[in-house]
Amino acid sequence: MNPSPVGVILAQIGTPDAPSAKAVRPYLKRFLSDRRIIDYPPLLWQPLLRGIILRTRPRRSAKLYQEIWMEDGSPLLVHSKAQQTALQSLLGSGYQVELGLAYSEPGMPLAFRRLEASGVTRIIVLPLFPQYSSTTTASVYEAACFAALGRHSRSGKVSKRIVPALRFIEAYHDAPGYIAAMKALLLRQLHSLNDEPNYYVLSFHGIPLRYAETGDPYPQQCLVTGRLLAEAMNWESGQWQVTFQSRFGREEWVGPSTADTLKELSGRGIRRPLIFSPGLVTDCLETLHELAVEGRELFASGGGTAENLQVAPCLNNNEEWIEFLAQMVNRTAQGWLQPAETAER
Incomplete structure (x- = not known):
């Protein structure tokens, strides 16, 4: 049997x-x-x-x-x-x-x-x-x-x-195989672009700050993932940052906010940013609309050109x-x- x-x-x-x-x-x-x-x-x-x-x-x-x-x-x-x-x-x-x-x-x-x-x-x-x-x-x-x-x-x-x-x-969050899978995805994405991005935003889903202050390790693990991915991609310290998206309600959430960051990029001289969501491994409303649609609108509202904001897909079934x-x-x-x-x- x-x-x-x-x-x-x-x-x-x-x-x-x-x-x-x-x-x-x-x-x-x-x-x-x-x-x-x-x-x-x-x-x-x-x-x-x-x-x-x-x-x-x-x-x-x-x-x-x-x-x-x-x-x-x-x-x-x-x-x-x-x-x-x-x-x-x-x-x-x-x-x-x-x-x-x-x-x-x-x-x-x-x-x-x-x-x-x-x-x-x-x-x-x-x-x-x-x-x-x-x-x-x-x-x-x-x-x-x-x-x-x-x-x-x-x-x-x-x-x-x-x-x-x-x-x-x-x-x-810190597994070498996970970091390597994201690196491979991003390298393919970069190879498909005509112009290389000059800044990288790593956007994670947010949680209320109170949850982190009472023991949730999520924000710290996001920061570790961001650092390991940046090291794997050989990004310099001023070339990337971690942000948090999808805020809900009135209480304070972990930051910095992805939405606020996108509105500020152009003012910092960043013309060709790329945004990627390491924590969301499956494309969904938060990536396909919040980042790819609303994110471009936010970048443009701060003086950028919407089409210049590149959005990398999730890992999906890579x-x-x-x-x-x-x-x-x-x-x-x-x-x-x-x-x-x-x-x-």
Whole structure:
């Protein structure tokens, strides 16, 4: 009898299933109701969320999604499926790779059901977040644990008798393979340009400053990633900087702000900047619209020429990136694979 494969779940946050306010609203409700994302007391936050935010923001967000929506669906989901297919092909039959999204479909419970239907009893959860944050990595860890247990809370109904063994891949913000994959991507991007950029902006998704001050290591890990990538690319100290995007609400967020930086670049004599998002490994609304569309508008508002701002794509299913993911999975699966499978690798 062939041994059951080792399960692998590529974990992402999620995306609406259509570029409409009707589809965006339930996604935002789930996302913004997670207390790891917004940690205000529910008695204060939920009336604001349901009374104002969910009445106005879905319509605005839907318009943005409409501008970037792909023929096959949401960019994040399309690219995530491509990552899944490429990783499955590289890992081979000793593994079964599934997508598990925290706030939309295919969700974590579906990923676990598919794996368990194939007889999988050992599962590796691979967050597609190189830098750890309580708002991303911890959220998918939590979603995976509840899905594995077959319940929604500790006091909730038990729906499963057999719980699979789980292994979580930790933050890999400083892993040489991750840095090398980004270097290869950027070198290809630079080779395709007529004029070499004279400045590089490394934009990471932001978090409230309060989260960092109370223990979230995310901003520091972003800075480490930025430094290692700059060293790999041989950028001089005045040639690049780390910024943070996607601010929400009124409280102070980690900085400097990507939006503010883009408006200031021209005034600093920077005419041909390139912006890249190391922490977002899958193209989505935050890269395809916030950086590529709104980012060019911000650069132009500060006196720059919009077309001169180059935006590098995410890692998506680039070969070097998928090879790095496969290496992490194989290391994490040590002791779970049969001797013959190990010898083949």
